[in-house]
Amino acid sequence: MTDEHAAVQRPASSEPMVPVNRYASLASWRDVDDYFADALVDEDAALAAARDSGAETTMPNAEVAPNQGAFLALIARIAGARRVLEFGTLAGYSTIWFARAVGSEGRVVTLELDEVNAAVARRNFENAGIADRVDLLLGPAADSARRLIDEGAEPFDVVFIDADKPSNPAYLAAALALTRPGAVIVIDNVVRDGSVVRTDTDDARVQGVQRVVADIAVHPELEATALQTVGVKGWDGFIIARRM
Numbered sequence: 547m548t549d550e551h552a553a554v555q556r557p558a559s560s561e562p563m564v565p566v567n568r569y570a571s572l573a574s575w576r577d578v579d580d581y582f583a584d585a586l587v588d589e590d591a592a593l594a595a596a597r598d599s600g601a602e603t604t605m606p607n608a609e610v611a612p613n614q615g616a617f618l619a620l621i622a623r624i625a626g627a628r629r630v631l632e633f634g635t636l637a638g639y640s641t642i643w644f645a646r647a648v649g650s651e652g653r654v655v656t657l658e659l660d661e662v663n664a665a666v667a668r669r670n671f672e673n674a675g676i677a678d679r680v681d682l683l684l685g686p687a688a689d690s691a692r693r694l695i696d697e698g699a700e701p702f703d704v705v706f707i708d709a710d711k712p713s714n715p716a717y718l719a720a721a722l723a724l725t726r727p728g729a730v731i732v733i734d735n736v737v738r739d740g741s742v743v744r745t746d747t748d749d750a751r752v753q754g755v756q757r758v759v760a761d762i763a764v765h766p767e768l769e770a771t772a773l774q775t776v777g778v779k780g781w782d783g784f785i786i787a788r789r790m
């Protein structure tokens with residue numbers, strides 16, 4: 547293969563490819579995830595049930611991992627967030643982390659296209675005891691976000707973009723219309739097994755990431771970075787941006 551990126555391929559094993567280093571033989575990414583989750587992450591029975599219920603949705607195993615849910619909740623707490631907007635609910639796993647982070651006076655608005663997923667999520671919100679602080683808006687997220695903008699919704703402190711990836715640029719634009727300086731915007735699945743660096747891709751999801759990266763890069767009010775992750779879904783990552 548002449549293209550250096552074309553050499554980026556999964557090994558035959560089901561484990562995701564990770565950079566080889568001198569510690570590689572000591573443990574797997576799963577051991578490390580479990581180590582930190584056991585030591586640091588407080589995933590209670592309601593969260594575990596929500597994660598398990600992903601199997602009943604249209605996208606099993608697509609929720610964030612426990613340590614990532616805790617990471618999102620920490621971002622919300624560090625930002626002092628009272629209002630969180632989420633694109634992509636699924637079974638409501640990340641929503642519950644956010645709902646706990648904003649506290650009983652806070653609000654999470656989560657946008658979901660699929661009725662089946664919404665029903666699973668609503669059940670999980672009840673089970674987690676946070677249903678009263680979550681608004682699930684059913685329908686295309688672009689339409690729901692447009693309605694929030696038109697209605698003059700109170701600004702959000704944190705926005706989590708985790709729905710259909712081709713729409714990332716549109717969701718960023720909506721997030722900017724619904725936030726003010728100091729807000730934090732997090733975008734999931736921005737590495738996609740390394741595909742994000744491919745210039746020859748015709749994958750609309752990868753293009754959606756590349757376009758949103760380009761939009762953030764030139765936006766005068768955004769400072770941002772990206773962090774890579776490994777997990778059961780492979781090699782991926784988050785963008786974390788702050789509105790200045």
Ligand SMILES: C[S@@+](CC[C@H](N)C(=O)[O-])C[C@H]1O[C@@H](n2cnc3c(N)ncnc32)[C@H](O)[C@@H]1O
Pocket residue numbers: 604605608609610633634635636637638639640641657658659660663685686687688708709710
């Ligand atoms: C990766 S999952 C979300 C996972 C969730 N944030 C979590 O970590 O627990 C993506 C979700 O976006 C939803 N979705 C896809 N396209 C959408 C659209 N156009 N509008 C709203 N939701 C959409 C899918 O139905 C799915 O539930």
